[in-house]
Amino acid sequence: MINVAIVGTGNISNSHIQGLLTFPERCKIVAMCDIYEEKAKELVRKYELKDAQTFDDHKKMLASDMKIDLVHICTPPSSHGEIAINCMNAGKNVLVEKPMAPSLKECDQMLEAERRNKVVMGCIAQNRFRNSIYKLKRMLDSGLAGKLRCAHVNSLWWRGHCYYDLWWRGTWEKEGGGPTLNHAVHHIDMINWMQGELPIEVTSMLANVMHDNSEVEDISFAALRYRDGAVGEVTSSVVHHGEEQGIVLQCEDAKIAAPWSCAAEVTQSNGFPVKEHNGELIAKLNEYYDGLDDLQYEGHTGEIDNVLTALENGKRPMITGIEGRNTVELITAIYKAGFEKKTVTLPIEPEDEYYTVEGFQKHAVHFYEKKESIENFEAGEISVGNYKK
Structure with missing residues (x-):
């Protein structure tokens, strides 16, 4: 026990x-x-x-x-x-x-x-234990879609203005960041898991467009480049109505995505796709996906x-501490690129100012100043993701 x-x-x-x-x-x-x-x-x-x-x-x-x-x-x-x-x-x-x-x-x-x-x-990183994400990883590892070349990661959430009234939220000191750190952490872990490595270059844009009671960003866009030439993009947000989260993986031979969908094209002699798509591969992808067992929990x-x-x-x-650290490293790179408005290379070494919380906070952009707060919310329901099978 x-x-x-x-x-x-x-x-x-x-x-x-x-x-x-x-x-x-x-x-x-x-x-x-x-x-x-x-x-x-x-x-x-x-x-x-x-x-x-x-x-x-x-x-x-x-x-x-x-x-x-x-x-x-x-x-x-x-x-x-x-x-x-x-x-x-x-x-x-x-x-x-x-x-x-x-x-x-x-x-x-x-x-x-x-x-x-x-x-x-x-x-x-509990979303690795969701059927849609677990099965997408199995699909990628099967090789049926070919090598991953471009990933689109949507960590789209919505939080009301009062969400940041809580004393520790919306501050660089206590919360550490906005949705890039505290919401997209799930999806950034997922892309690290899918890719199997960190990118070598990151650029980003940060903004606060709806929460003037928060120092931190409420939306960010990041572009990633990997050692093998693959690329990716991550949107981290708490301003998106509908809270639609998902990952789209564009591979050499097909697109696979969570929530599950797939597409595959073959070319005409002029480079345009044939009207019928690659029906044979699409059928194989769907058959393989349908054959994957659901997780027990x-x-x-x-x-x-x-x-x-x-x-x-x-x-x-x-999901070990090493996995958790990799996620924090990519998030740190996204913030560094956004604060400094330049492309950042990884890894982030101990001599980098952004390696420490003090160095990070020294450069953090305060979009607004948090002047008032409350100690606790009354109990209520929370949303933990809109994940479809």
């Missing part, structure tokens, strides 16, 4: 709790921690977590005599590094919500703590299952 603690009891912690409660024979929630302890107590009541103690400080939790094997970190991004390192120094495995940390320096400190303490760190539940399985078998989870 794996004893689990959750630090941070905001909206996303519900997905963690529900996922953990799917496996009562494998894990047990023994602690809930939040700087507002009443929020932790409320979730204990809501989910009837009879074995769970509550704390208002993760250090108090770690100093107790509780047996904790795994800590889920669901706090604002600025605190991920400190809490994760403290937990790993106490010998606990950790599962860190997205993004892993606001800076590459913190990511590397977390990785060092993992190695030094011989524990396991996983990073949340999706979203956070799927990733939690993977992490529990890794711990039970002494292995690494699918």
Whole structure:
């Protein structure tokens, strides 16, 4: 039985709790921690977590005599590094919500703590555990569509003006960024997974067009170039009505996409496509896709299952700290390119100012100044993505 603690009891912690409660024979929630302890107590009541103690400080939790094997970190991004390192120094495995940390320096400190303490760190990227994304990766790896040459990534969300009224949101210091960091993190992880490597060049444009109570961007456009000449583009937004997310992969022989669609062309002698398209290849692609089994568990539940399985078998989870760091590195490059209005090359080395949170914030563009805030929202529903099969 794996004893689990959750630090941070905001909206996303519900997905963690529900996922953990799917496996009562494998894990047990023994602690809930939040700087507002009443929020932790409320979730204990809501989910009837009879074995769970509550704390208002993760250090108090770690100093107790509780047996904790795994800590889920669901706090604002600025605190991920400190809490994760403290937990790993106490010998606990950790599962860190997205993004892993606001800076590459913190990511590397977390990785060092993992190695030094011989524990396991996983990073949340739960959309790899959605059927549409998982199957798209399987389709790409099959080679039926040919080599990936151009990727279009749409991380399109909508958040009302009051979304940024919360005290830590919309600030470079506490939230670390806007939708590029906190929403498109999912899709940037996906494109890294599909490509299997980071790009070598990035350029971008950042703007804030609808949220004047936020320092950070509410939309960005990024263009990527890879070592083999392939290219990609990423749109990160919280101003798009309809919240349509997806990935389109233009490969040498066909287009494949999530939500699932495919297309394939063959040429006439004049270079224009034939009217009938490449019906034979389209049929093969659809047949292969339809033959792929669905995942047993999706979203956070799927990733939690993977992490529990890794711990039970002494292995690494699918999404490691290295994977989490790669996502932060690409996001950092997008911000650097947007702040400086120039093309940025990767990797971002430790001597680069953008490697540290202090250097990053020194260059961060303040689109507006956040002058007022509220401490907490009332409980309400949240949207976690519009993913079709």
